[in-house]
Amino acid sequence: MDRGEDVVRQLYGRWRGPLHGYVLRMVGGDHQQAEEVVQETLLRAWRHAGDLTPADAGPWLHTVARNLVVSGFRKRGGHDPEAPVEPRRRPPVADAVEHALQGWQVVEALRSLGPDHRDAVVELYYRRRTVAEAAAVLGVPAGTVKSRCFYALRALRDALEERGVTRS
Structure with a gap:
């Protein structure tokens, strides 16, 4: 062999x-x-x-x-497998290129977060874990996961607004 x-x-x-x-x-x-x-x-x-x-x-x-x-x-031509959004809640996107560009902007905004905040968001939203599961994986209390996620989402919103990505 x-x-x-x-x-x-x-x-x-x-x-x-x-x-x-x-x-x-x-x-x-x-x-x-x-x-x-x-x-x-x-x-x-x-x-x-x-x-x-x-x-x-x-x-x-x-x-x-x-x-x-x-x-x-x-x-x-399907949906983004890592960030599923219900079709009725999917923001209107002119075409697939625009959708991909928005996805890249979200990734860049995620990279701007500190590792603790980014890990909380990834565990909860991308890996679809419950708060308790995320807490176990991250080795922190559930309240810490909730707090980190709260502040991370606020920072993500601000970072995306700076990049010109807004809610539709």
């Missing part, structure tokens, strides 16, 4: 489950689509086996998986 095969076997054993769970949330619970994304992610890992170590490959694998889901979203 060559090094590439060995690395991919280790990656599969270590990261398949976490990747599947991560992707499954992004694709709205579609197990088949999640499995396809995980398989494609691991195929790409095999192509980069010389650059990856199984212990440190998690961020790379998650980024590849997320990009595959997003690119699939763009090809199908």
Whole structure:
């Protein structure tokens, strides 16, 4: 067995489950689509086996998986898998490019937050955890999660207003 095969076997054993769970949330619970994304992610890992170590490959694998889901979203013209909004509440967007630009502005605004505030928002809104679950993951009391989220959302609103993104 060559090094590439060995690395991919280790990656599969270590990261398949976490990747599947991560992707499954992004694709709205579609197990088949999640499995396809995980398989494609691991195929790409095999192509980069010389650059990856199984212990440190998690961020790379998650980024590849997320990009595959997003690119699939763009090809199908569907909804953004990480930030679902009910269709009746979706702000009117002139076209898909404008929607993508707004998404990038939200990401940039998120990056402007401190890590504690950003983590609270990500856990609650992007990973769809309850306050209690987020508190357990972050290792802080539930009240702290609520407080951080409150101030983070206020800061996000201000940062987005500075960028010209307003509510419709």
